[in-house]
Amino acid sequence: MSEKSRPVLDIAVGILRCENEICLSLRQKHQSHADHWEFPGGKVEQGELIDTALKREFIEELGVQTDNWQPLITIPWEYEKVSVRLHVYQSYDFVGTPYGKEGQRVRWFDQSELQGITFPDANKGILTALELGDKYAISGKFANAEDFSAKLNNVLNDGVKLIQLRAKGLDVAEVRKLAQENIGAVHKAGAKLMLNGTPELLAQTQADGIQLASNQLFAYDTRPVAKDKLLGASTHNPEEIDQALKIGADFILLSPVLPTQTHPDMEALGLDAFRELVAEIPVPVFALGGMKTELLNEAKNHGAQGIAAISAFWR
Ligand SMILES: Nc1nc2c([nH]c(=O)n2[C@H]2C[C@H](O)[C@@H](COP(=O)(O)OP(=O)(O)OP(=O)(O)O)O2)c(=O)[nH]1
Numbered sequence: 001m002s003e004k005s006r007p008v009l010d011i012a013v014g015i016l017r018c019e020n021e022i023c024l025s026l027r028q029k030h031q032s033h034a035d036h037w038e039f040p041g042g043k044v045e046q047g048e049l050i051d052t053a054l055k056r057e058f059i060e061e062l063g064v065q066t067d068n069w070q071p072l073i074t075i076p077w078e079y080e081k082v083s084v085r086l087h088v089y090q091s092y093d094f095v096g097t098p099y100g101k102e103g104q105r106v107r108w109f110d111q112s113e114l115q116g117i118t119f120p121d122a123n124k125g126i127l128t129a130l131e132l133g134d135k136y137a138i139s140g141k142f143a144n145a146e147d148f149s150a151k152l153n154n155v156l157n158d159g160v161k162l163i164q165l166r167a168k169g170l171d172v173a174e175v176r177k178l179a180q181e182n183i184g185a186v187h188k189a190g191a192k193l194m195l196n197g198t199p200e201l202l203a204q205t206q207a208d209g210i211q212l213a214s215n216q217l218f219a220y221d222t223r224p225v226a227k228d229k230l231l232g233a234s235t236h237n238p239e240e241i242d243q244a245l246k247i248g249a250d251f252i253l254l255s256p257v258l259p260t261q262t263h264p265d266m267e268a269l270g271l272d273a274f275r276e277l278v279a280e281i282p283v284p285v286f287a288l289g290g291m292k293t294e295l296l297n298e299a300k301n302h303g304a305q306g307i308a309a310i311s312a313f314w315r
Contacts, residue, residue: 008076008083012053013041015090015130016066016098018108023098024117025061026105032081033120039088040098040106050087062106064096073129074303075282077122088126125283128250132192133161134296134306136253136286137313142167145178152182155313156189164211164232164308166196179205194232199224211253214240223248234288236266241281252281253308256289257299262310263289271302278303 016023024037040061044053051069058066069089076085100106114127137155142148155163167175179195183206186193192208195201202210202225209230217233217240225231233244234253244252254277259268278285284305291307299307
């Protein structure tokens with residue numbers, strides 16, 4: 001059967017958390033992806049809600065009662081033999097001690113250990129979703145280097161964990177200097193700094209990744225940064241989204257979701273069209289364009305990892 005015509009299996013995937021630890025189980029020899037760790041879960045039965053499926057699977061497979069499952073990300077994925085849609089939820093709420101009721105190994109891992117663990121391929125976007133917060137601040141206007149640091153500090157104090165240094169008026173050397181002067185404060189706050197720039201610039205700094213503008217995406221055939229750096233891609237349509245995924249983007253910005261003063265000439269997608277596009281993207285997607293913190297939950301309810309904005313964060 002061709003990949004397009006075969007049925008898609010809906011899988012409920014549960015990230016059960018206890019402080020910084022996450023419960024994983026090891027897939028068994030008779031299963032696909034044998035000896036890969038997974039977040040527990042399984043197929044959603046006909047007509048079943050995702051959180052009902054998760055409660056059932058955690059009782060059946062791990063002997064724990066769970067509650068308060070919250071959506072994190074949905075991952076569409078084509079394996080060689082099966083098409084799946086992973087509905088990934090997380091919860092801190094459980095009663096009992098998880099154990100392998102079906103003989104599988106079950107273990108708690110610190111979240112910082114997850115990057116070194118072998119998961120099925122579809123899980124890459126889940127790990128990124130766990131790593132990134134739900135607010136992505138993009139730097140706006142600033143008077144000088146001191147003013148940049150002060151504004152950045154406000155963003156960090158607001159608890160934002162992902163920041164893009166975007167300074168179109170500066171030359172590369174000035175951007176590099178700003179990045180190096182501020183990276184310490186960003187990392188001290190447990191946040192990550194993305195550069196609106198090239199892989200070459202990234203290599204000269206301690207920044208965490210680059211954000212490629214939509215017209216830069218087509219300059220590459222393969223991932224232009226190392227695996228341990230973040231690659232963000234700015235997109236507006238399916239063609240740019242496909243190219244972003246082709247070159248291994250870790251996450252995507254999709255815009256303009258709502259009308260925005262920065263691009264008055266572009267027609268806004270609207271949240272419903274945003275949701276439809278996001279449903280086909282196996283990595284986290286931030287909603288950009290007209291976003292304010294009051295819209296965060298609505299954006300998340302439409303499948304977003306969170307919101308990206310200049311004016312909502314940069315003050
Ligand atoms: N539970 C879970 N499933 C995952 C994860 N990542 C991932 O790609 N999957 C895929 C593997 C399977 O194709 C499907 C899970 O279905 P399932 O759990 O009912 O499958 P199963 O044990 O019957 O094993 P099989 O039919 O795939 O051999 O979702 C994950 O983290 N947790």
